[in-house]
Amino acid sequence: MGSPKAEQNGGLRAVILTAVMLLALAPMSPASANSQGDPENLQAQNISAVFDNASETTLLTWENIATGGAELNGLFSATYMLYRHTAPINATNLASMDHFAEVDACDAGVAGGNPFNCQGGTHPGHTVTFPVEPGTNGSFYYAITTMLSNGTEAAELLFNGSQIYDPVLEITRSVYTPFIISVEFDAAESQTNLNWLNYNSINNILPSTGPDALQIRVWRTDYQITRELGSYLLAEETPIAVLNATDSTYTVDVPPNTQRSSYYSITYLLPNYTESGDDYEDIRFVGQNTMSEPVVEDNRPPNQPILLSAEFLPNADGTGTTTIAWGDVAGETGETYRVYRSDQSFSTILRNDVSMLVEGILEGINSYEVQVPQGFLGFSYYCVVTVDATGVINTDTTGDACTNGIEENAFYGWVAEPTNVHAEFIGDRTTRVTWSDQLGIEGEIYHIWHTTYRVSGAQFVENQTMMYLGTVGDGIGYYDVEVPDDEYRTNSFYFVTSEALYGNVNGTYHYTGLVQNFFQVPFEDTRAPNPPRIKNAYSVGSMNLVSLEWFNEDENNESYSIWRHYGEPFGEDENDVSTIDSDGWEIVLGDIDATFTTSDTLTREFAIPPSVDRNVWYAVTITDEFGNFNGEIFAGFGGNAFKVAEDTLLPEGELSVFDDEGLLYDSTTLVAGQYTLRVQVNEDLGTTPTI
Template identity: 35%
Template sequence: MSESTVVSWENILTQNGTLWQLLQNTRYLVYRHDIEMNESMIENDVVEYFANVSACPGSLSTCSGKLHQVEYPLPPGVNGSYFYGIATQLDSGEILAFLELGSAQTGMPTMEFTNDITAPFNVNATFDPGTSRTQIQWINLNELQPGTLTETGPFQYNIRIYRHLDAANRSSWPAIPKELIGQLGAGNNSFTYIVPPFTDVRAYYSITYVYGFYEDVRFLGSNTLDPDWPVAEDNVAPGLVQGGVTASFLEEPEGGTGNTTVFWNDLLTELNPVYSIWRSGSSFNNTTLPDVQLIATVPAGIGFYRYQVERGMLGYSYYAVTAADARGNHNPFIGDEELVLAGPIMEDAFNHWIAEPTNVEAEYISGGWTDVTWVDQIGAEGESYHVWHSWTKLTASSNLTLEATLMATVPDGVQHVLVPVPADKDRLSYYCVTSVTRYNHLNATFENTGFDQNCIITALREDTLAPAPVQLAQPMLQGSQRIVLLSWINSQAEEYESYSIYRHLGDPFGDNEGGNLSDDENWELLVDMYTPSEADTTVMREVYLPIDLDRESW
């Protein structure tokens, strides 16, 4: 059912060329009314024309007898008879409205019948770029006029959802390309359309009812999107920024920080994009990796971002810039060619600080152990410390593999470690302590081996070598004084050495081939850990005896 009336008529048949020229400057006004029309009704604007067409829009030769047709879309709810008439408007503006029945006016009224509006209202659509889905919603006719349409049983109405890229109206609907994307039962008021990948269009949606064998596609209400307000469906992420990404670091000595400035060129093919700035301690090709940090989003038209690095930062950083369009579409993959990756950028906020512990000291505490202590460095948390031993003082040019030995790894907050000293050694040693930390970065660590302030100043003597045997002189007995004088040479090869004197009243070497004091319990300690003056070359000690002795002693 077209629900429209087509009015047809012809120009006068004539071979008069003058009339042909007059027709080219003449227009026809088409009228409709429910009673027979006359000239007075036209002159007094009782009825208004609904069409204004040229009498001869083509060449002069086509003017005679030219056929005209005008389609009048009938409004909803029409049920009656109507006359149609044609008036002529001359080039001067004068209107000739003779409206003779059967000539310039239909001889009989035309019976017209149309349906009431049978469609939903207030169709709207919203695209969600996060899910690439468009939700279409509407108000059903029965919600506004309850009971108008049957919703149950075999005669219930059904709902059709169309998608098209051209605006829909009564006249354009038959010709425009469209896709039927969904059919629903009565009462539904929403539908979700999954937008295919790689879509970037302005789309329209129309909702119609199928009631019996009738589908109302007159679009007399609001069952299609407004021509000026299509829904933008865009799930295509912008491409990479052109011209690459660069970055440079500038320290701030006073604050112990610094700024890295990242530069890029805006995309000219995107409207109002947003740029995301990414940072990591290692090279990356995907912004979703766990070690990659989003540090800022910047609107279009700026082209740079200045990032203040963390206090105490020391290490290499990589920066990338990606673009998201106004709907949030964003491609996390930046590729392996590093076209939009700047780095490595050395960010040294410690240039005026020193990334080392301080107050490193070492003390040999005997028993084969050296106690190394230090104060943890500032500006770092969660760091660990390497304790190094070397024979010479380490510098920034030292080859640690050849010149030093890693003795221990210690977590932060401990600030000391006991280092074992090998047996039978008498050596001069240096100890240094370095820190290993992330410096507020997410992954990569850094160890400063400049050795500016993190080594002991002078070499430490570590002695686990037993002294040479004491050369004891022949004991001298002074019986009248009940004294035995013992003397020996004070070793000049040792420092701060001490001597102990033992006595044995039996045969200490009979059953003790090793000669160790600990192997024979009959050795008696007489003098314990006597330390002579370093200036003494000979040491003499007296051992007092009880009376009435007659024995042999060792």
């Protein structure tokens, strides 16, 4: 006996051989006389195209070629390509067209492998429905080509054979539907909120009042609504709501304990709309009035997970870790998990002594590590709670999702000092020292100290090796140190020690072992920056402006301020030193941020009043990134102050006429002779006057 594959191949050869013999012996059928085109091209026959006004679709029908030759075998692998165009289709325009459908010429399985069952007259023929786009008004030609098994697209395009002779008139209505904006399920309220934009909001042509006012119909289905299912929707479904013409929202109340996927659709019912007075409802669903993806409506509380293990392990640093593991809830997708804790067993997370430790743990992670702080000693109870993909949670816990009491002992290796001591210079002459309060005690006080090197516990001597700064109570956790003026130091160490009452000690005990309670500050800077230097300052009288330019100092993240003085801040000889605190200085522009300035100089312009003629001193001061301010003001070259002549008055001039003897000529008429014109102005001019 041969192999199954060999037997299959042999059987196939027998079928093909039989088919070829049948084709050779078969007489030419009468239908072959009606077939058009070269038989080898297997052209479509007897094409028909009919437009249906009700469904606004065009129905295409045609038959296979009817021959008796061996070419019928090609129908098993041939594919019909369907085209549509506004003009008769020929080889020229076909090259630039895309087909809108493909149809297999003959299914070998349905035909039983017999090519005679594929020929026209025996084969049932083909039917394709083309949905015409809304708003169409025109005539169209339909044609069919044949894609042969060798990759050749045979396109004889014979009229009334593979191409219709007369075009089909296709007239369809525009889309009259709302546009769905959002469909959202609110698990907390157990409601689905629908929002849409009405057609009249864009093009106000549909009746909204009176007996012909449109009705908005809202539908819910378990399946997606498409153009093909529009008629089925009207016949088999009932709208869940009928609304007024101007409504644009609707809220669906989802029953309790629901878990479903819903498709929502919205249509307009237009009473008496057609020419014959019939109602019209656009059920083509070619706009945006239905959903392509369902909304999940799930308010059914999920099951709780099953706890697999829970174990506490102490760490070397005196802390501990409790690891909780569980299995995902079967039947849920996209759920997350929360972990709750209490010092007593609990059956609901709503109890006041129950606290949530973590939320949003994704499915598949299945564990969580609880960090137990140093010095903790006691029993903890944990429960894991499920939150489904829509946010629904079951506030009741179950025994399988909760631990028994777990002893967590992280109270060894204890040092009577605060932890996490840190110090940072924050500017404005301030270094902030922070810490975490000492474990295991309450009501303690904390002392803050300063040194210039790392002092050990054996070296502790108050106000000698360790300079006392201040004391605060528990629960505060920080102390601001005032750094002396004009300092730049990199050797500051800050220590925090604790003093407390202990059960086995009379009075208070001040631990000075200096084990873990210090921090070295990288730097502290209270030194004022160098004053800036003005490069140029001048007024532009015609624009009522003063322009001031100064050099960008070698600082980081500094800011500048511009000041003004109307008097003589530098004395009669203008060689005294002034300060911003002196009388008469006023701010013009403050907090000019130079953080991102890379140029060598900075320039600012500011307005001055019209009709003034005066000398004004302008000064520039600097504040560094730590709030250190230099308020000194120096006049002169290289200084940070500059006198500006603010002159916004127009110059005045007087024109006089003198005769040849140099005498003022004041007659209103001139006689023959030589005269001189003289112009006298009240101030220096930038250019020669023009007469």
